[in-house]
Amino acid sequence: MSQNRDIVITGSTKKKILDASMKLFSELGYKNASVRKIAAEVGIRESALYNHFKNKEDIFLSVASEIFSTPFNKEDSPVLSPAQLSNPKSYLHKFAMEFKLITFDKAKESLFRILMIELFQNKQLRDGFINEFHNKNMKALSVVFFTMMQEGLVRSSDPLLMANEFLSPLFYLRLHVTLLRIDNESTTNLSTQFEKHVDFFWESVKV
Amino acid sequence: MSQNRDIVITGSTKKKILDASMKLFSELGYKNASVRKIAAEVGIRESALYNHFKNKEDIFLSVASEIFSTPFNKEDSPVLSPAQLSNPKSYLHKFAMEFKLITFDKAKESLFRILMIELFQNKQLRDGFINEFHNKNMKALSVVFFTMMQEGLVRSSDPLLMANEFLSPLFYLRLHVTLLRIDNESTTNLSTQFEKHVDFFWESVKV
DNA sequence: ATTATATATGAACAACTGTTAATTTAATCT
DNA sequence: AGATTAAATTAACAGTTGTTCATATATAAT
Numbered sequence: 001m002s003q004n005r006d007i008v009i010t011g012s013t014k015k016k017i018l019d020a021s022m023k024l025f026s027e028l029g030y031k032n033a034s035v036r037k038i039a040a041e042v043g044i045r046e047s048a049l050y051n052h053f054k055n056k057e058d059i060f061l062s063v064a065s066e067i068f069s070t071p072f073n074k075e076d077s078p079v080l081s082p083a084q085l086s087n088p089k090s091y092l093h094k095f096a097m098e099f100k101l102i103t104f105d106k107a108k109e110s111l112f113r114i115l116m117i118e119l120f121q122n123k124q125l126r127d128g129f130i131n132e133f134h135n136k137n138m139k140a141l142s143v144v145f146f147t148m149m150q151e152g153l154v155r156s157s158d159p160l161l162m163a164n165e166f167l168s169p170l171f172y173l174r175l176h177v178t179l180l181r182i183d184n185e186s187t188t189n190l191s192t193q194f195e196k197h198v199d200f201f202w203e204s205v206k207v
Numbered sequence: 208m209s210q211n212r213d214i215v216i217t218g219s220t221k222k223k224i225l226d227a228s229m230k231l232f233s234e235l236g237y238k239n240a241s242v243r244k245i246a247a248e249v250g251i252r253e254s255a256l257y258n259h260f261k262n263k264e265d266i267f268l269s270v271a272s273e274i275f276s277t278p279f280n281k282e283d284s285p286v287l288s289p290a291q292l293s294n295p296k297s298y299l300h301k302f303a304m305e306f307k308l309i310t311f312d313k314a315k316e317s318l319f320r321i322l323m324i325e326l327f328q329n330k331q332l333r334d335g336f337i338n339e340f341h342n343k344n345m346k347a348l349s350v351v352f353f354t355m356m357q358e359g360l361v362r363s364s365d366p367l368l369m370a371n372e373f374l375s376p377l378f379y380l381r382l383h384v385t386l387l388r389i390d391n392e393s394t395t396n397l398s399t400q401f402e403k404h405v406d407f408f409w410e411s412v413k414v
Numbered sequence: 415a416t417t418a419t420a421t422a423t424g425a426a427c428a429a430c431t432g433t434t435a436a437t438t439t440a441a442t443c444t
Numbered sequence: 445a446g447a448t449t450a451a452a453t454t455a456a457c458a459g460t461t462g463t464t465c466a467t468a469t470a471t472a473a474t
Binding site for chain 4: 424
Binding site: 026028029031032113116117119120121123126129130134155157158161162164165167168169171172173176178179180182183193196197200201203204205 | 233235236238239320323324326327328330333336337341362364365368369371372374375376378379380383385386387389390400403404407408410411412
C-alpha cells in the first residue's frame, strides 16, 4: 500500500534511479556517468543506490534492456495486414511515420543515444542492435516487399536488398536528427525528409 | 640527424604515442583509454607523455584531427570530370568502391570507431561529421546528380534528395561492417552489398 | 507500542584518474 | 673531452571512481 502511495506522490526511488541513469548515460556515456552523479540527480547518497541495484552495471543493464523492448520490434506497430498491402505506398508511409515518431520522441531519443554511444564498447548492445533492430526490421520489410513483388506492385528485385535500401536512409536520418538535437539546432529541414524518402523510394520501385 | 635515425629504427616516440592512442581510443573510448594505458602500450611511463603533448586532450585532438583530414573529402578521389560523367553508372560505382575501400581499411576503421564513439559527446566531432563528411559528400554528389539530370541521364528529382538516397545505404553499410569486425564476425555477405547498392540505385534513377 | 523491514546516511576502502616535480639517463653540439 | 639539451624515470599530489559497512530513520505488520 505504501508502495502505491510512494508511486503516486513522488514515483518509486527505483524508477527515479532509472530515469536519472537514462538521462546521464545518454548525455555522458557509461563511464562518465558516475554513481555519485546518478545519486545526486535522484537526490540521495550513492550508497543508497545499492539498496535497489546490485551494482552500476546492474543499473546500466536495466536501462539498456529498455532499448530493444519497446520501439521498433513491436509486431503491431507497422501493421502487416493484406488489406494494408493492397495500398503499398501508404504502408511504406506508415512505416516511415512510425520511424519518424520514434526519432522525435524525447524518451526514445535518450535510449538511442545510449545505444549509439555504447554500441562500439558493449557486445550486448551490438548484438541487440543487429538482431533486434536491423535483422527484425529487415525481415519484416523484406516479407512486405516479397509480397508486393508477387502481386506485381513493385519491380522484381532482391527483397532483402530492397528492404535495406528503404531502411538505411531512415536510420541515417535518425542519426542526423539526433546529432542536431544535442546542440539544439533546428531539425525542420530534416523532419520533412521522411516523407520525401518514401516518395522517392516509391518512385524507384513501383512498376 | 639523430631524429632521422630514431624514425628509421623505431619511429619517433610522438608517432608511437599517436598510434597507441588511436588504437586505445577506438577500442575503449576517450575516458577508458587512460594515460597510463597509452604509456604502457608505447612502452614508457605516463609522465613521459607530457614531453610530447600538453595533456590528454591534446593527444586526443591530435588523433581526432586525422579523422577528417584524409578519407572522404579528398577532392580527387571520386573524380568529377565531365568525361567520367558521360558514363554515370561507372562514376557511381567508383564512388562506392572508394567508400568500400575506406570501410575495409584497418587504419581508417580505427578512426571511424573513434568518431562513432565520441560523436555524441564531442561537439567538435559532431561538427566535423556533419560538415566534413555529410555536407561535403552531399554537395559533391548532388552536383553530380544535377549534371546528370541536365544531360538527361537520370530521372528528374531533387539532387540533394538523390544524393542522400545514394549516400545513406553506404554509410549504414559501413557502420554494419565496423560492428561485425569488432567481434571478428564474417563480413563477406556485406562486402558485395556495395556493388549491389549501386546497381539497385542505378536501376532506380536511370531514365 | 513493539517489532520487523525497507531505505536512507556518513565514513571509509582500495584502486585508479590526470598531472606535476625532481632526478637520472642518453644523445647532440662545441 | 666537457657542456648542453632532450627525453626518460621515480615519486608524489589531489580527485574521483565503485563498493561496502555500521548506523540511523522511517514505514509496515503484529
